[in-house]
Amino acid sequence: xxxxxxxxxxxxxxxxxxxxxxxxxxxxxxxxxxxxxxxxxxxxxxxxxxxxxxxxxxxxxxxxxxxxxxxxxxxxxxxxxxxxxxxxxxxxxxxxxxxxxxxxxxxxxxxxxxxxxxxxxxxxxxxxxxxxxxxxxxxxxxxxxxxxxxxxxxxxxxxxxxxxxxxxxxxxxxxxxxxxxxxxxxxxxxxxxxxxxxxxxxxxxxxxxxxxxxxxxxxxxxxxxxxxxxxxxxxxxxxxxxxxxxxxxxxxxxxxxxxxxxxxxxxxxxxxxxxxxxxxxxxxxxxxxxxxxxxxxxxxxxxxxxxxxxxxxxxxxxxxxxxxxxxxxxxxxxxxxxxxxxxxxxxxxxxxx
Amino acid sequence: xxxxxxxxxxxxxxxxxxxxxxxxxxxxxxxxxxxxxxxxxxxxxxxxxxxxxxxxxxxxxxxxxxxxxxxxxxxxxxxxxxxxxxxxxxxxxxxxxxxxxxxxxxxxxxxxxxxxxxxxxxxxxxxxxxxxxxxxxxxxxxxxxxxxxxxxxxxxxxxxxxxxxxxxxxxxxxxxxxxxxxxxxxxxxxxxxxxxxxxxxxxxxxxxxxxxxxxxxxxxxxxxxxxxxxxxxxxxxxxxxxxxxxxxxxxxxxxxxxxxxxxxxxxxxxxxxxxxxxxxxxxxxxxxxxxxxxxxxxxxxxxxxxxxxxxxxx
Amino acid sequence: xxxxxxxxxxxxxxxxxxxxxxxxxxxxxxxxxxxxxxxxxxxxxxxxxxxxxxxxxxxxxxxxxxxxxxxxxxxxxxxxxxxxxxxxxxxxxxxxxxxxxxxxxxxxxxxxxxxxxxxxxxxxxxxxxxxxxxxxxxxxxxxxxxxxxxxxxxxxxxxxxxxxxxxxxxxxxxxxxxxxxxxxxxxxxxxxxxxxxxxxxxxxxxxxxxxxxxxxxxxxxxxxxxxxxxxxxxxxxxxxxxxxxxxxxxxxxxxxxxxxx
Numbered sequence: 001x002x003x004x005x006x007x008x009x010x011x012x013x014x015x016x017x018x019x020x021x022x023x024x025x026x027x028x029x030x031x032x033x034x035x036x037x038x039x040x041x042x043x044x045x046x047x048x049x050x051x052x053x054x055x056x057x058x059x060x061x062x063x064x065x066x067x068x069x070x071x072x073x074x075x076x077x078x079x080x081x082x083x084x085x086x087x088x089x090x091x092x093x094x095x096x097x098x099x100x101x102x103x104x105x106x107x108x109x110x111x112x113x114x115x116x117x118x119x120x121x122x123x124x125x126x127x128x129x130x131x132x133x134x135x136x137x138x139x140x141x142x143x144x145x146x147x148x149x150x151x152x153x154x155x156x157x158x159x160x161x162x163x164x165x166x167x168x169x170x171x172x173x174x175x176x177x178x179x180x181x182x183x184x185x186x187x188x189x190x191x192x193x194x195x196x197x198x199x200x201x202x203x204x205x206x207x208x209x210x211x212x213x214x215x216x217x218x219x220x221x222x223x224x225x226x227x228x229x230x231x232x233x234x235x236x237x238x239x240x241x242x243x244x245x246x247x248x249x250x251x252x253x254x255x256x257x258x259x260x261x262x263x264x265x266x267x268x269x270x271x272x273x274x275x276x277x278x279x280x281x282x283x284x285x286x287x288x289x290x291x292x293x294x295x296x297x298x299x300x301x302x303x304x305x306x307x308x309x310x311x312x313x314x315x316x317x318x319x320x321x322x323x324x325x326x327x328x329x330x331x332x333x334x335x336x337x338x339x340x341x342x343x344x345x346x347x348x349x350x351x352x353x
Numbered sequence: 354x355x356x357x358x359x360x361x362x363x364x365x366x367x368x369x370x371x372x373x374x375x376x377x378x379x380x381x382x383x384x385x386x387x388x389x390x391x392x393x394x395x396x397x398x399x400x401x402x403x404x405x406x407x408x409x410x411x412x413x414x415x416x417x418x419x420x421x422x423x424x425x426x427x428x429x430x431x432x433x434x435x436x437x438x439x440x441x442x443x444x445x446x447x448x449x450x451x452x453x454x455x456x457x458x459x460x461x462x463x464x465x466x467x468x469x470x471x472x473x474x475x476x477x478x479x480x481x482x483x484x485x486x487x488x489x490x491x492x493x494x495x496x497x498x499x500x501x502x503x504x505x506x507x508x509x510x511x512x513x514x515x516x517x518x519x520x521x522x523x524x525x526x527x528x529x530x531x532x533x534x535x536x537x538x539x540x541x542x543x544x545x546x547x548x549x550x551x552x553x554x555x556x557x558x559x560x561x562x563x564x565x566x567x568x569x570x571x572x573x574x575x576x577x578x579x580x581x582x583x584x585x586x587x588x589x590x591x592x593x594x595x596x597x598x599x600x601x602x603x604x605x606x607x608x609x610x611x612x613x614x615x616x617x618x619x620x621x622x623x624x625x626x627x628x629x630x631x632x633x634x635x636x637x638x639x640x641x642x643x644x645x646x647x648x649x650x651x652x653x654x655x656x657x658x659x660x661x662x663x664x665x666x667x
Numbered sequence: 668x669x670x671x672x673x674x675x676x677x678x679x680x681x682x683x684x685x686x687x688x689x690x691x692x693x694x695x696x697x698x699x700x701x702x703x704x705x706x707x708x709x710x711x712x713x714x715x716x717x718x719x720x721x722x723x724x725x726x727x728x729x730x731x732x733x734x735x736x737x738x739x740x741x742x743x744x745x746x747x748x749x750x751x752x753x754x755x756x757x758x759x760x761x762x763x764x765x766x767x768x769x770x771x772x773x774x775x776x777x778x779x780x781x782x783x784x785x786x787x788x789x790x791x792x793x794x795x796x797x798x799x800x801x802x803x804x805x806x807x808x809x810x811x812x813x814x815x816x817x818x819x820x821x822x823x824x825x826x827x828x829x830x831x832x833x834x835x836x837x838x839x840x841x842x843x844x845x846x847x848x849x850x851x852x853x854x855x856x857x858x859x860x861x862x863x864x865x866x867x868x869x870x871x872x873x874x875x876x877x878x879x880x881x882x883x884x885x886x887x888x889x890x891x892x893x894x895x896x897x898x899x900x901x902x903x904x905x906x907x908x909x910x911x912x913x914x915x916x917x918x919x920x921x922x923x924x925x926x927x928x
Contacts, residue, residue: 144849145820251706280705281876285920307850310922338927351854352924353879563720564765568779568830569752578778579767658769658814 092166097130105268105301106133106156111165113151113325125151127325128165133269138295138302140312140333142348143322149305151325153271156303157191158182169269187217190262194274196254200246206232206254207242210261217265231260234297236290252283256290263298270295271303276311288315309352313337321345354654361647369639370425376635377421380628386413390626391438411437424632434629436622443629447618447637453525454614457533457607458599462592464538465545470588472542473549474576480554488546495543504536504609521611533610537603541595548591552584559583586657593649600641670733671696671870672717672838677730679709679716679894685728687712687894694887696837699864699871701881701902703917704891710874713891714840716740718755719747734838752783756831760843762823766815773811776830783834798829801866802859821852825859832863839863841873845880857884878921882906890914 092109113126126148154160193199211224229239313333433443476488512520604616622630670693679687687709727740759765796807845853888902898911
């Protein structure tokens with residue numbers, strides 16, 4: 001009898017031990033879980049704190065950037081050549097040199113480019129240039145070599161970084177875009193260059209060059225070929241030119257292909273960087289007529305860069321005159337040619353032989 | 354100018370460290386070591402203990418990086434160590450072989466320039482005429498023959514058949530040097546004549562030659578004053594590279610003619626795995642290339658005013 | 668007055684293919700002739716033929732070019748060298764390219780003078796600086812010591828004119844001398860060339876595609892298309908009142924500045 005009781009006692013003890021152990025275990029687990037939970041909570045707290053700090057810093061940075069872009073030291077400089085003063089303005093909307101309307105698609109505000117040459121100091125190629133381009137307008141930029149016109153265009157097409165100033169396309173700031181945004185930019189701005197042969201890859205035929213932007217944007221080969229034939233016809237070339245190589249065609253034909261290439265993706269703005277300067281006179285006439293016709297048909301706006309005032313008079317609605325990186329005069333071609341106000345413009349008009 | 358030179362010379366330090374570390378590593382990877390080679394050459398079969406003892410003596414039992422840093426430390430103290438094979442001081446051994454290589458380099462370069470410049474210019478001026486074809490054919494042959502083949506041909510012709518020159522070089526003198534110089538000179542001249550011809554042709558095509566002709570300047574004068582000066586730039590660059598490799602010693606030619614120069618030394622010490630000597634050779638090569646490149650760049654500075662000035666006055 | 672240079676039914680071929688055919692005209696002493704045409708018309712070829720600068724591939728296959736009683740294409744290279752420089756000289760479109768880039772301007776001018784017997788360095792310097800002042804390069808000494816790439820395009824072209832005029836040639840050929848220059852510089856260079864003619868009575872034959880230049884400085888004008896003469900006569904006549912169809916098309920296509928009267 002006692003044995004049994006002993007046994008029962010023993011089993012009871014065992015059981016109580018077991019349950020105690022189980023309890024302890026459970027308690028430990030609970031404690032651990034609590035600890036873990038607390039740790040996590042702490043981590044989460046710290047994370048949110050860090051995140052909010054980071055976002056605060058970001059906000060501050062953006063604010064500083066905006067401030068930099070918007071506010072300049074209001075200094076007044078004297079432009080030696082023309083005697084007019086150039087004042088650096090706040091945001092584009094406050095710059096009285098810029099008339100921003102609903103039709104304005106490109107706004108360039110206080111664009112500046114300073115080159116630093118080792119051992120030769122600084123060279124200001126473009127000095128706080130501001131202008132607007134409206135839809136369907138043809139704006140001419142006239143200047144001699146060294147005036148900065150090519151540099152302005154390179155900054156607009158992001159081939160160079162601007163030192164100061166902003167460029168905005170349809171309200172969006174594109175001054176410093178890179179990567180995907182830059183490729184988006186190129187869907188809206190295209191360029192025709194001065195040397196037609198040099199602007200094409202000599203190892204590929206013209207059709208390939210013209211259709212390249214279409215292929216890059218996902219168009220299939222057959223569709224691209226069809227579209228290329230259409231574009232070439234629009235520019236006055238037979239579709240069979242697509243299979244010719246740049247060195248097999250004349251300068252004028254090559255330049256027409258270059259124009260076809262530029263309008264392939266329906267850009268809003270077409271920049272012509274001395275597009276007719278390297279062509280023969282008769283061919284120049286034809287290409288200019290083509291450009292005028294395309295502008296009417298496709299509703300593009302043009303930035304027409306040239307050193308030839310007579311050509312600019314033929315096709316531009318408004319003209320900017322550049323001298324040593326600054327805009328010295330603006331107006332319609334007739335105004336500038338018949339009644340130039342700035343002495344440099346006067347000199348330029350009188351020098352035309 | 355001075356600071357530029359100093360900067361370039363300071364670049365020697367990381368270059369030497371990089372190259373010597375690489376060569377150290379590669380020698381180890383190539384397997385075997387000085388001790389094995391020594392006993393293998395002797396044809397003796399020795400017990401492991403002896404080998405290990407020999408290794409410990411030379412410090413070859415320590416880990417690779419440790420060995421390298423010991424060597425580097427010694428280098429900065431000016432001690433390049435002692436050859437594993439001969440036991441002699443590395444620096445003096447090396448320096449004693451240098452004059453031979455320098456002499457051979459000098460003679461080969463003189464011969465090359467003396468042959469390739471006039472021939473190249475002649476070929477360019479008489480482009481596509483008979484003279485040009487003959488010269489081009491000769492350079493074609495010269496280029497296709499490997500230099501050991503030319504060496505053996507010359508040896509056969511001049512030493513064995515005509516008996517004008519000794520077969521092996523008896524010391525570092527002018528007569529013994531004729532055949533190695535001819536060997537190196539022929540192969541290099543074949544290359545350079547083509548290069549000179551191409552450079553001069555390019556210059557002759559430029560607009561200023563027409564401009565000078567329009568002033569009634571004689572062809573020869575145009576050539577010597579303007580064209581040659583412009584061609585010098587390319588030619589100097591090429592010469593610099595060749596001098597660099599010549600100074601490193603042309604192992605094959607030196608070995609064939611038993612010309613006791615740095616190239617032959619390099620071949621011997623590499624096959625013996627004589628590490629200190631190998632490292633000394635590697636350091637020497639680094640110094641040559643940095644030095645030769647520096648001299649070339651300085652020469653450019655003086656030869657081409659566009660490099661010197663590069664600006665626009667108004 | 669007799670012509671100083673006469674082209675008589677001249678045909679010039681490159682590698683056997685005629686580039687210029689049946690060209691005949693004459694220029695009097697002190698006259699400025701403008702040869703206009705588009706690219707490929709053969710205008711540069713015509714003047715290069717006179718100085719023997721056609722290279723290995725070009726040849727005057729028919730006709731004669733008479734100068735001082737001699738037929739220029741018939742002369743040997745040695746004889747041409749005596750004429751090129753002192754009697755006939757040329758300036759090019761790319762003034763910088765026409766000079767050796769790694770030698771100073773002064774050294775190059777002196778060398779071309781030396782070839783023709785004017786050895787005296789002091790005299791050369793004096794004459795050169797004087798001539799440059801006439802053209803508008805005031806700092807002559809500094810220019811002589813510069814390299815071509817250090818000077819601007821306009822300055823280089825002026826140096827080229829100075830180089831060409833130093834030996835007081837009878838005829839100055841100019842191959843598109845103003846095409847690579849800025850508009851304002853172009854005007855000055857054109858004026859300076861006319862001054863040279865007024866001062867030295869040099870005959871100038873200028874090749875250009877710029878009708879404005881022809882209008883500003885030429886007495887007579889020759890219009891070329893694909894190697895054939897389309898029209899030849901008094902410059903003002905040819906420009907304002909062209910008779911030939913091609914010339915009319917050419918003059919129409921030229922962009923003119925329309926100024927309100």
